[in-house]
Amino acid sequence: MFSTKLQEKSRRDMLKLTAAGVFAPALSGWFPRLAKAAPAGGKGKAKSCILLWMDGGPSHKDTWDLKPESKGAGEFKPIKTAASGVEISEHLPKVAQVMNHGLVVRGMSSPEGAHPRAKYYLHTGFREGQGGIVYPSLGSIVSQEAGKSDSTMPNFVAIGGRSYGSGFLGPKHQPLLITDPNRGLEDLKSSVTAAQLGNRVGLLEQMDKAFHREYGADSITDHKTTYERAVKLMQSKEAKAFDLTGDETKAKYGSGRFAEGVCMARRLVEVGVPFVEVSLGGWDTHQDNFTRVKALSGQVDSAISALVSDLKDKGLLDSTLIVWMGEFGRTPNINNRGANPGRDHYPRAWSLAMFGGGLKGGQVFGKTDKEGASPEKKISVQDFLATVCELMGIDHTKKNETATGRPIQIVEKPQPFTKDVV
């Protein structure tokens, strides 16, 4: 059973074996997926996912799950939406108008209450440090399972703020990071003229060819492939998706980096990027909760409503899943610290929202009690991640292997709720 030789197979060897029909593993990233079969999930309509990451843990009782009659009701009032029976915060009035395309999930529940560990958990579905493995985040999973390895564009873009990476799936599924959407993709433009760049690339090709002729190592070929892709990206029209200059829709999304990021996300989805994550920080409202959540809701309101309507106009809403979430909710009661109190971390019950992506729309899934303190039936992070996978046609029971050959299921023990929401 033990074969040291097999154990030592590198990714490249795996690729060769796959080409020979020996294995049919998931091949990563930029390599051609020689053995790609029809997606195992099959039923999913969504081809792309935009994750709107609300960093800090947004207050569920002040956004999607208002409890006006409860003890810690807070200042905000619920309003009616385009979906009958679905009520959300008064500070999301434009989102309310597109709620017929949306789904609110109430009663999410998770075990991590500290920011870094909770962020890791929500992105990967695993606890940080578990089993000594670094797990891939949702974006990297989508990149591996639904990404196009031969595409000029990257399969996972993260805008504004750090994201969680590919873990054991390896560097090919790392997100391409955009720190400031207004500046676009860093180093995309050459510092010399196209003609001079052509000369330079010509010299480079000559050098690499000579080196390869003598040494013949696979790493030389891989280096060449990466450079070819990078040059192709520099020259491609798709890469214009990174450039917001002159985008006439931009203003609708609001102002600031988040708005710009969401606008860029739409442009990226238009050219086929399967996963884009955009971060909006500031939700850790231990103090001054209501002023801050109101301001943040304003940013979310413009961006989501513009995104949903633009995608709809372009016929892309059904194939694009939008997810709004953070690392946990906030306490049902208002704390009594200082002049402007707030709410503290609360992973036991919280909400997230989704739009498009083949969802039925205009629905609420799950429920919390009258205080918004505990879920009627817990919806786990695994349930949610598996549902996202199914909506995207990804088989979440598939096992990917770590470098030392440990098979890890994409989502462990989930009870997806897809059938309830499509």
Next chain:
Amino acid sequence: MKFRPLALFALTAGLAVLVGDFTSIDAQEKAIKKSKKKIEAPETPTPAAPVAKPEVVKPVAPPVINVATPKAKDAAALAKVIDAEITKKLATAKLTASALSSDEEFLRRVSLDITGVIPSAEKAKAFIDDKSPDKRAKLIDELLADPRFGRRMADIWTAKLFPKDSGNRFVLKDPLYKWLEEEFNKNPGWDKFTTSMVSATGTVAENGAVTYFIANRSVDKLTDTTAQHFLGIQLQCAQCHNHPFTSWKQTEYWGMAAFYGKVKADNPKNANKGGDNTTIGVTEGPRQTKQKDFFPESAKTVPVKFLGGESPSLGAAEPYRPALAKWMTSPQNPFFAKALVNRTWAHLFGRGFVNPVDDMLPENSPTHPDLLAALAHHVSTTGEFDLKYLMKAICLSDTYQRTSKPTADNKNDKALYSHVAVKVLSPEQLYDSLAQVTGNSRVMDAKGAKGAANPKGGRIGGRDQFVNFFLAGADSTSALDYEAGIPQALKLMNSPIANNPAAVRAVTGNTSKPEDVIERIYLAALSRRPTADELKSLTAYATKTGAQTAYGDILWAVLNSSEFTLVR
């Protein structure tokens, strides 16, 4: 599909015990943690099996040494032993060995392997033109005495001993890095090095080695990392269930973990609130530490026991770690010396006798078992665990000094050393080499390096930024696979790194003849002179394009070439 009893591993993921939170962040988070049990009982798996009586342990048979090694420390003689064994295997496999490397190839390779940076143009020229027959041996000695050896090793070992973990965001990395750098340069012997590390006590300011305990603050993490990096074995499977491939039982795991039971490692303080993390540290008290977060929920209380060995009888008040260190570093230890040899071999060849290097299970057999056993025996006895001596011996061997050019018949050989594998520069090697060529100690601007203003927190300099960008979230990059992606290629092509007129001037100096300028660029970046063909075509290019533009273009192409980013 692949090689292992998969079901057991699949189990691990589900069973893996949750280490829980270990850093107090602020009052709110503390409150959450306190009430966490009430809020939500995490689905803690039932322990796989209750701890039963101590295992009956078969004594480990003393290793059989089939290959004679020198009776005294003699690197040249040890190199011959290596060559004889490698040649024997090649003959059995009917493979021819490639020729010896050229001076240029050897110089660049050995400089990068030992000091982590390519030689300067001057050094390259001097070495290539040196006619003395022992110049390679002299170079090896010179490089091992270079303080940049310590930096190279500290780069490698910091990544292993300081995990990227949110719990470590306030832990200072620099004191560990500096300690490692100094120790590797001092070269006290791997046994003494390991003992200092495993039994470290004091504050971070007094003894950087204690950082190891602060950055791996729980008995299970310490057990896993110590076993992985110093003994070359993966024990973590045995944390939750009996190890699927060996006789190691869960009790065996917790018997090893028990050696850390008396360690008190301070929690890092919140640097954002003015916490000073140089004053925290590690002590080892007379009894079990009271720090609850130092033990995972699944921890089993068993007596201290050496892996596959005896349960030492230690006095109640005696510290445990020195006993662990003594067992680990004994020449009789079945893992320690082999792990050192395998790692050092992998450092120089890109692969070990056993791969992965930290998974030296009995079932994972070495490519050259006799040579591994002989080297381990020699280095742990006569060789005094002298790391520089071991490296020197390997670097002196023909096996190491062969070219990376394969022949028609040996080109598919990856494991028998018929030719030396082409390696990929690590992010640190790439940064330092780019800086060396362009005369710029800060290749990338440390823009937005807010850590720089905060000496108590993590310091992010230009080198760290560059390295992190190229690591792209990983702990380290592959030695043999080119893994950099498009963002990294874009950075090298289009950022000022390879587009800096000052860098062109730094390389070309006052030289003006195109042939001389091109030669300088090649010597500086590739440690060789251009071939006649290269010189001809590049001189023609300079004439056609205009000298200054052409030199910038040529330097750009050289710095982006596979020959630069790879090590032949």
